[in-house]
Amino acid sequence: MQPKSYDALLLASFGGPEGQDDVIPFLRNVTSGRGIPDERLEEVATHYRANGGISPINAQNRALKSALEAELARRGINLPVLWGNRNWDPYITDVFREAYDAGHRRVLALSTSAYSGYSSCRQYREDFGMALVETGLAGKLEVDKIRQYFDHPGFVEPYVEGLAEGLNRVRADLAAQGAADAPVHILFATHSIPIGDAENAGPRGVEYEGGSAYVAQHLATARAVLDRVPEAAGVDWSLVYQSRSGAPHVPWLEPDINDAIAELPAQGVKGVVIVPLGFVSDHMEVVWDLDTEALETCRNLGLAAARIPTPGVHQKFVEGLVDLVCERTLDQHQAERPALTALGPWMDVCMPGCCANRRGEKPTVAGMDSTVGVTQP
Numbered sequence: 001m002q003p004k005s006y007d008a009l010l011l012a013s014f015g016g017p018e019g020q021d022d023v024i025p026f027l028r029n030v031t032s033g034r035g036i037p038d039e040r041l042e043e044v045a046t047h048y049r050a051n052g053g054i055s056p057i058n059a060q061n062r063a064l065k066s067a068l069e070a071e072l073a074r075r076g077i078n079l080p081v082l083w084g085n086r087n088w089d090p091y092i093t094d095v096f097r098e099a100y101d102a103g104h105r106r107v108l109a110l111s112t113s114a115y116s117g118y119s120s121c122r123q124y125r126e127d128f129g130m131a132l133v134e135t136g137l138a139g140k141l142e143v144d145k146i147r148q149y150f151d152h153p154g155f156v157e158p159y160v161e162g163l164a165e166g167l168n169r170v171r172a173d174l175a176a177q178g179a180a181d182a183p184v185h186i187l188f189a190t191h192s193i194p195i196g197d198a199e200n201a202g203p204r205g206v207e208y209e210g211g212s213a214y215v216a217q218h219l220a221t222a223r224a225v226l227d228r229v230p231e232a233a234g235v236d237w238s239l240v241y242q243s244r245s246g247a248p249h250v251p252w253l254e255p256d257i258n259d260a261i262a263e264l265p266a267q268g269v270k271g272v273v274i275v276p277l278g279f280v281s282d283h284m285e286v287v288w289d290l291d292t293e294a295l296e297t298c299r300n301l302g303l304a305a306a307r308i309p310t311p312g313v314h315q316k317f318v319e320g321l322v323d324l325v326c327e328r329t330l331d332q333h334q335a336e337r338p339a340l341t342a343l344g345p346w347m348d349v350c351m352p353g354c355c356a357n358r359r360g361e362k363p364t365v366a367g368m369d370s371t372v373g374v375t376q377p
């Protein structure tokens with residue numbers, strides 16, 4: 001897409017509860033009309049309850065917003081950063097209203113989701129499209145979106161650093177047990193999604209490794225990380241899934257991380273490094289599903305284990321995000337579009353039907369077929 005001059009950057013995220021009273025209303029927002037069984041909601045509520053009803057995600061997004069502001073300022077780029085969520089206050093709808101009232105007319109959105117797929121990409125495009133319709137700002141506020149960045153060096157580099165450290169840590173633990181040369185396995189973990197959503201990820205009519213753009217992007221990114229970590233040479237690895245929800249008869253991507261861990265001891269594996277490849281920050285899906293559940297599974301099986309950090313506010317990630325902003329802006333425009341896998345660089349403007357919503361079409365921005373965001377390729 002041609003560079004433009006934008007007057008605001010919107011950091012768009014999932015949102016999370018900030019106290020016990022928020023937990024159920026938040027979960028209702030997340031699952032509205034999506035058929036998540038009540039038992040699952042109660043189960044997920046306990047993860048938040050155990051943490052005072054507070055998700056870590058909002059604090060992490062506030063920190064990321066500040067880090068983006070600092071990096072933009074350091075480069076002399078004058079672009080205010082707004083923050084809005086899909087499921088909790090501050091809501092994207094309110095942020096659009098305020099942005100328009102403050103005189104902004106062209107917003108560039110950056111989401112905290114790196115891969116293609118309905119929840120990770122198209123649903124944000126719908127969040128923006130629906131918010132424009134709801135606020136009556138369709139045709140008045142222009143909203144574009146930064147490309148999916150799973151293979152951008154700024155996203156990959158923190159994992160490279162973390163994996164090297166994680167392998168060293170697990171090997172040191174094994175050495176302390178007198179098993180210095182015991183086999184270690186690397187588990188790249190991401191969010192499971194319904195197989196139907198996975199198959200719809202990305203543009204129509206393209207054959208992907210693993211059956212979908214969602215899986216192929218994770219496999220390619222995992223290899224991009226591994227290729228840059230000399231300590232990982234010859235180490236077995238696999239891509240595994242977590243945080244499954246939905247009705248039991250609907251197939252989701254597998255194997256579940258805990259089932260995968262349970263298979264490892266029989267293969268002689270003594271140590272595990274968990275790479276949270278699907279997540280931008282250490283939010284509830286990471287601190288509960290990985291640090292509480294998966295690490296406990298490892299402990300129960302006597303496996304040495306480490307979970308490496310998410311990109312969070314790593315300086316390389318923040319710089320990478322600002323580079324992505326500069327691909328799109330006239331101010332300090334950057335023509336180079338780095339990508340570390342053959343799948344990228346991903347597109348700025350999605351193809352018709354990309355990551356299709358299986359429950360029906362909604363207004364979107366940032367697509368070739370979008371009608372509300374005024375996006376022109």
Ligand SMILES: CC1=C(CCC(=O)O)c2cc3nc(cc4[nH]c(cc5[nH]c(cc1n2)c(C)c5CCC(=O)O)c(CCC(=O)O)c4C)C(CCC(=O)O)=C3C
Nearest residue numbers: 014016030034044055056057113119120191245283284285
């Ligand atoms: C691909 C993906 C990402 C990664 C990309 C990205 O980061 O966007 C992600 C992130 C997140 N998911 C989160 C929380 C939840 N996701 C749920 C439910 C679901 N997620 C799905 C997919 C994804 N989710 C799907 C297909 C569902 C089924 C229902 C539906 O179609 O929507 C539910 C409902 C209850 C349940 O778990 O069943 C909750 C509470 C939080 C916040 C954590 C915090 O509060 O710290 C974050 C960052």
Ligand SMILES: [Fe+2]
Nearest residue numbers: 119191243285
């Ligand atoms: Fe989720």
